[in-house]
Each structure stands twice: as C-alpha cells, then as structure tokens.
Amino acid sequence: MITIRSSIGQSLIGLALLSATAIFTQTAIAETITGELGNVRAEISYEKPEEYQYKNIRLKIIRAGKTVLDQKLPQEDEYDRPVGNISGQEKENNLPVQDLDGNKEPEIIADFFTGGAHCCTYSLIYRYDSKSQKYIKIRHEWGNGGYQLKDLDKDGLPEFNSRDDRFAYAFTAYAASGYPLQIWRYRQGKMVDVTRSYPKLISNHASELWQTYTQARQQGDDGKGFLAAYLADKYLLNQGQDGWGRVQQAYKKSDRTKFFADLRKFLRETGYIK
Template sequence: MPIRRLLLPALALLISSALAQSDPPPVKSWGRYTLQYTPRNEARTYIPAQVLLKQGTRTLLTASDDTIRTELQPLRPGGLPELVITLYSGGAHCCTTTLIYTQDNGRLENIGVLEQGNYPARYADLNGDGTKEVVVYSDGLAYYDWSFASSPALGTVLGWDGLRLADRTRAYAYLPGQLAVSYFKELLNELKTAAADDEGPRAELSGYYGNMILAGRGLDAERVLRSQVFSKSPTLAAWFSAHRGDLIGASYAQPEGRLSIFSGAVYPPPDQQP
C-alpha cells in the first residue's frame, strides 16, 4: 500500500517497519470460519477485490475494495488471534480502512473499524503482555493550511483496555515524541532558509505541536516554541495564535475519532458504494 508523500526520517523509519509486515499469506481459515478471497479483475470491466467471511455455507461478511489484505493479530487477551481485514481504495493519498473481528465471545463480533487515511497500521506488542497494540500514523492535519506533501503525521496507539480498543497513546508517549523531535529539527532548519509565507514551517510546527500534545507535553511544546521559534519568526507566532485551537482539536480527536464499530454484513455498506 503506497505512501505518496515526502517523509521525515523518523516517520519513514516507523512506516517502513509497518510496510515490512505487508502482504502476508491470505487467511483461509480462522477457528470456525473460512475466508474466500478474489483479487480485483481489470480485464474488461473493473471488478474490485472481494473477501467472503463464511461459516459453513453461510456468508457473514462481504468486503470489497481495490486491494484487500487479511491477517491474524492477537489484539485482545485469550482465545484466538483477531482477524484483521485491511482494505485499500487505490486512490491518491487515500484510503486505508481496517476491519477487526474477534470470535472469543462465541460469535463473530466486530471490535473496530479504523479509518486510517493514507497510512498503514503497524502491530506490535509494546508492553510485553502477549497482545499487540495498533500503531497508527494519522493524517488528520492533511491539507489544513498546506499541500499534502507537507502535511504532518500524528503518531497514535490503540490497545485493548479490557472492554474495547481504545486510545493508549499516552502509555507509549515516546512514539509521538519521536515524531515531535524530528519535526522540531526540521522546523529549526527551515527557519534559516524558508520564506516568511512558506508552508513548510507551518506544517512542521504543527507536526511538532500535535505530536507533543499526544505525548502529554503540549504546554512544554508551547514554552519551547515561544523561546526558540516565535522570537525568530513573528509570522509563525501570529499564525500559531490564530490556529492553536484547531491544532489542539485535531490532535485530541486522534485516534478514537477514526474508530467505530460495524455490525453489517456488507462493507462498504451499500449506501456508501459508488
């Protein structure tokens, strides 16, 4: 699943580890269920890829998109690993959607639909408890006041909290912290050469600030910006003052703002299909 943008070194490193997990062998059986996969067909009329999740002869879920990946990941304790179905639309800068299912309660149950935008997810056991967290790089600030190529990413983590997948970013604050450090370094470099109206410094400032908020250090970031950035660039200071509320809102909306539960049998739902 391609990434179409210029990446900071830290973000490129994090995403490369996610892409290294790409294209596992398709899941054919999962406990009491089976999966049937049909790749997209472009021979005459375009037909998207499709996966059927079945119990015996009964089809419980039909999912379709340009590209589909299936894998098993242990995202909650006990029972079988969860079934992860990743759908990619094939569009520019969009869109990746992940459906997550469990059967640990004796029935097929969706425990999450994650709208990821441009970035793949990475699955890693970050605390050594035997279940994996979902590391997601959000493009929630894409196109805000800059082109997509300059849009900053926000580092977030979802994990099982005993009842559901929930925002666990603060427990792994070093992940958005790494991105914040990279954005801040780029911001300082840009200030030496960029024109006053260049979009780069605005985007890098926002990447630094948003990721510091996610790491629980938003006030620290404001102090650093006042002492090391705004004294050098009144233009950036004025821009930040005007947009601070939007940046805070966008950062706090991640990642649960992109997570929902799906109870239907066809995805995308018929009313959302072209």
C-alpha cells in the same frame, strides 16, 4: 470461392467466440488472500477484470473446518480493494489472523485501500462472539497512512502503531504535513487510543518532528505542518507550555498570529488541549 469464404467466416466467428470465452474466463477467476491461526482460517476473494478495478469481494471465515461467515463485502466504489495487510509484519498478500486482546480467540484484520493518490486506508476487524457463535466487525479508518502491528509494551499483545491523519492538509500541503504519534489497542471489540501510555515513544517522535521541521526550513518550506504535529506530541507529554515556547520562538513569519490562533483552535478541537 464460396466455400473458402464460408470457411474463413466460420474461422473468424470461432476466433471471436474463443476470445470472448477467454475474456469471460479471465474476469470470472477470483484471486484470494488467506491467513490462519490455530483452527481459524480466513479468506478474501475478489475479481479483477481490469487494472485498479475490483469486484465481488468476499470474506470467508472457517472454524475447525466449518464455514461460520461467508459474505460479500461492501465497496465504496470499484477501486476499493483489499491489500493483504498494511502493517508489513506478515508475508505479502497474507490476511492477518491474530489474537489482539488476549482471550485466546484470534481476530481477523481485513485491510483495504480506497484508491487515489493518497487516501484512504481502513481496517475491518472481526471478532468471534461465543454466545451468538457469529463474527462481529468494526471498521477503523487510518486515512492517508496505515499502521504497524507491534507489541510495544512486551505484554504478548500487539498494538497498532500509527499516526493522527487529521493533521493531513490542516496547515499546508500533504507533502509538507506532519503527524503526531497515535497508538491503538483492540479490546473487547473496540479500538482504544493509548498513545499517552508511551511517553518515551512520543518524546522520540517529537524530536524527529523537530528535526524534520529544521530540514524543511533549510529547503525553503515554512514548516508549519511539522510544527503543528510537534506541538501535539508535546501536549501528549503534558508539556504544552514548553512546546508553545519553542514553536513561538521558531515561527516568525508575518502570519504567525493567525497561525497560532488556528493551531490552538485545531488542537482543542482534536482533543490535544483539554
């Protein structure tokens, strides 16, 4: 009996050790997101010990077979994680590596999501500096939304087609918020707002917002979030006066005086009213 108990005890200890080893092995294995263009290859690796938990996120950039950058990336918390690419233009779990500014040198776009019901997404964009032979990065916040990488003007270089997330919750709940169009270019290591260069796209976007406002009213919503974004689009078109006319004619609720005052102040603070 003593021998049997001893064997059972040893077996249980062995199983426990095997289980612990399996768990340790599982947490130690890193998943990887990769992308490449020409002789530049980028890799983001991370560990995922539990669902929605991410640790040890590292970025490695390799040029012509030589590792130029290999560093651990900072996280806001354990839910802050890479998402492959937000734009959806590349394959899933692919790290975008593209020439964004036409200098024949590809940039690396590392997209992240901080977790939560809506917010937030951001991009780390890395460019190669030939003088220092190092990669320099900037961080761009997208807020609740993301972007689509598209060559909007057909010049061979992509733009970041996005929205102005400052309008989230500004006048209503998130689900009823509208957003003006926002288009960015990456040039010389900076993101430049070039939305006003695309009047046709802005006009189409304003029309869609007005249609969404009409549908919201039919469903019982006051539509303030969509009216605010519509008016911002109209200012981008230098049609602010016409926009105000439509908005004031459409919105007749008892809080209209306060809403119009708050809206004018907000548009001035966000740069739509110069």
